[in-house]
């Protein structure tokens with residue numbers, strides 16, 4: 485830990501109608517950290533990821549990756565700078581195999597090359613072969629290669645979540661944003677996800693920012709945790725620090741937060 489700041493937000497604010505979904509949120513995530521983002525429903529967690537990856541534009545503030553501003557760039561340009569993400573609800577394409585689903589993770593990059601069209605079928609076929617090889621490598625990494633020709637809908641919910649992480653890894657992000665990757669997983673699956681996230685950080689050098697409600701995962705795997713409530717950052721620190729913070733206990737009053 486203690487690396488350079490990899491991902492940073494400065495005074496990030498966004499409103500939807502009269503609602504302030506993010507209110508001057510500052511975030512500094514050092515390289516190699518696994519950062520948890522927690523907070524009650526509607527706190528602004530998903531909105532924070534959406535602003536970071538360019539789906540929503542902030543009204544104020546900026547996002548920096550390696551000190552370079554991302555604010556105002558298109559989602560594809562932000563992805564190309566090294567930002568990957570998964571979504572709160574599954575985005576697997578039904579009726580496609582696992583391998584085909586993974587190859588869609590490369591589609592933006594292949595499609596972004598204007599020469600692809602110009603060089604005709606042979607080059608397209610070569611690109612497809614390379615895409616399949618990269619997709620298989622990602623499946624190997626998450627130990628799901630044996631499922632490559634399964635229809636994605638045939639996989640369990642937990643397996644689909646892992647495939648979505650593999651799909652995000654294909655474009656070799658420097659920072660990976662995960663929106664509730666453990667939702668609906670059984671405890672043994674949560675433990676597997678914990679190990680996978682550590683391997684993504686340790687073996688691939690990826691910095692991870694993860695929204696998560698599953699306390700076992702957040703408290704177990706995250707180096708530090710940022711707590712949002714009503715669009716504001718109300719606490720930040722280790723799991724011990726945030727769970728004993730009166731402002732956090734207040735925000736979760738009547739809700740579940742047990743370390």
Ligand SMILES: Nc1ncnc2c1ncn2[C@@H]1O[C@H](COP(=O)(O)OP(=O)(O)OP(=O)(O)O)[C@@H](O)[C@H]1O
Pocket residue numbers: 500503505523524525526527528529530531532572
């Ligand atoms: N595109 C949008 N248009 C209008 N309101 C939105 C939009 N996106 C989010 N909101 C509102 O902003 C607030 C924050 O939503 P957000 O999805 O970021 O919360 P969250 O912390 O991810 O919640 P959850 O834990 O339920 O996923 C909510 O009140 C939500 O209804």
Ligand SMILES: [Mg+2]
Pocket residue numbers: 529530531572
């Ligand atoms: Mg959310």
